[in-house]
Amino acid sequence: MxxxxxxxxxxxxxxxxxxxxxxxxxxxxxxxxxxxxxxxxxxxxxxxxxxxxxxxxxxxxxxxxxxxxxxxxxxxxxxxxxxxxxxxxxxxxxxxxxxxxxxxxxxxxxxxxxxxxxxxxxxxxxxxxxxxxxxxxxxxxxxxxxxxxxxTDAGLTPYHAIKKSLPILVPGSVAIVIGAGGLGHVAVQILRAITPSLVIALDTAGDKIDLARAVGAHFGFVTGGAAETMLMLEEEIRALSGGRGAAAVFDFVGIQSTTELAARLVGVGGEIVVVGVGPGTVQVGFFSTPWESSARAPYWGSRSELIEVLELARTGRIxxxxxxxxxxxxxxxxxxxxxxxxxxxxxxxxxxxxxxxxxxxxxxxx
Missing domain, CATH: 3.90.180.10 (Medium-chain alcohol dehydrogenases, catalytic domain)
Structure with a gap:
């Protein structure tokens, strides 16, 4: 063969x-x-x-x-x-x-x-x-x-990551997806299917943002510009949350620049979820992240969650x-x-x- x-x-x-x-x-x-x-x-x-x-x-x-x-x-x-x-x-x-x-x-x-x-x-x-x-x-x-x-991966991995954050993805919350490619565009759909959150997609490529918007992101922004441009963009994103910051930031890239961006965008009591297989890390501490915020790095998902993902596909939601x-x-x-x-x-x-x-x-x- x-x-x-x-x-x-x-x-x-x-x-x-x-x-x-x-x-x-x-x-x-x-x-x-x-x-x-x-x-x-x-x-x-x-x-x-x-x-x-x-x-x-x-x-x-x-x-x-x-x-x-x-x-x-x-x-x-x-x-x-x-x-x-x-x-x-x-x-x-x-x-x-x-x-x-x-x-x-x-x-x-x-x-x-x-x-x-x-x-x-x-x-x-x-x-x-x-x-x-x-x-x-x-x-x-x-x-x-x-x-x-x-x-089996591009669906299961974001589903597992998002499901753990459901208790904080309540009405009025903001969820941010960094990296709108293979896993990220599915994460957008899952967030829209199982949470009431406002969904914001971020990517360095405009075509990926177009895809994220097409599959359900409420807002999408191209990142990676000059420092001043990024600062204005971060202020615009924070304004969409009423100034509170995101309840959860899902990083599907996982390099240092994206994990640092996630830490700047997360709000008090929020979660930084590093899904991407990259070398980036998150510094969690009294002076480095908002109060009660946390970071985790989930891996893949369970068999029962794969069955749940298939049910979302069967009903046309992802x-x-x-x-x-x-x-x-x-x-x-x-x-x-x-x-x-x-x-x-x-x-x-x-x-x-x-x-x-x-x-x-x-x-x-x-």
């Missing part, structure tokens, strides 16, 4: 031929319908050799939708031919966090060497994917796998903006990700699951 693999530190990933995996006891083999492209992939491929811990070669892709192809011995509760999404943050299944469906916070995964697909285990940028346990599969129930595959690529075009999808030219999320579709909407003409692609 074809697979898109990161094979050497510092070199671009490539499409190669590898054997089709065979499911062992308790495992499930999927015929991949779609795989999502994520900034996390770019992050791990940017790591120097002394920091890289994900194994080589690594088949990329931690967002996966597929059709159940075959079952290993002892697998029950799922049928061949069923269309499913893969819950990505695999855990041990036995610790307290896992018993709550929060395998994203598994207490034993690191010790036992359990890693998510595409982030240590072979991922979904291939024609087939081996899933370690049927509990990591969630039925699509008729939803389109191509348009919904990114919900939708991921996507661009389609074939598996052979995967290198170009990652080039577009690196260049920042994607509108929303890139989805890679293996040839055996060919999407009729897939455009093979590079000149015709927006």
């Amino acid at each position: 074809k697979a898109f693999q990161y094979r050497s530190i510092g070199r671009a990933p490539e499409v190669v031929d590898v054997p089709v995996p065979v499911p062992g006891p308790g495992e499930v083999l999927l015929r991949v319908s779609a795989a999502g492209v994520c900034h996390s992939d770019e992050f791990i491929m940017s790591l120097p050799e002394e920091q890289y811990v994900y194994g080589l070669p690594l088949t990329l892709g931690h967002e996966c939708a597929g059709i159940v192809e075959s079952l290993g011995e002892g697998v029950k509760g799922i049928s061949v031919g069923e269309s499913v999404l893969v819950y990505g943050p695999w855990g041990c299944g036995r610790c307290y966090a896992c018993s709550r469906g929060e395998e994203n916070y598994c207490e034993s995964a690191a010790v036992q060497g359990i890693r998510p697909p595409g982030l240590g285990a072979p991922g979904a940028m291939a024609e087939y994917l081996l899933v370690d346990d049927a509990r990591h599969l969630v039925s699509l129930g008729g939803l389109d796998p191509v348009t919904c595959v990114s919900l 939708k991921v903006e996507i661009e389609r690529f074939s598996l052979d075009e995967a290198p170009r999808a990652y080039e577009s990700l690196h260049a920042g030219t994607l509108r929303g999320r890139a989805v890679v579709i293996p040839s055996q699951a060919q999407d009729p909407e897939l455009d093979h003409d590079p000149e015709a692609r927006p």
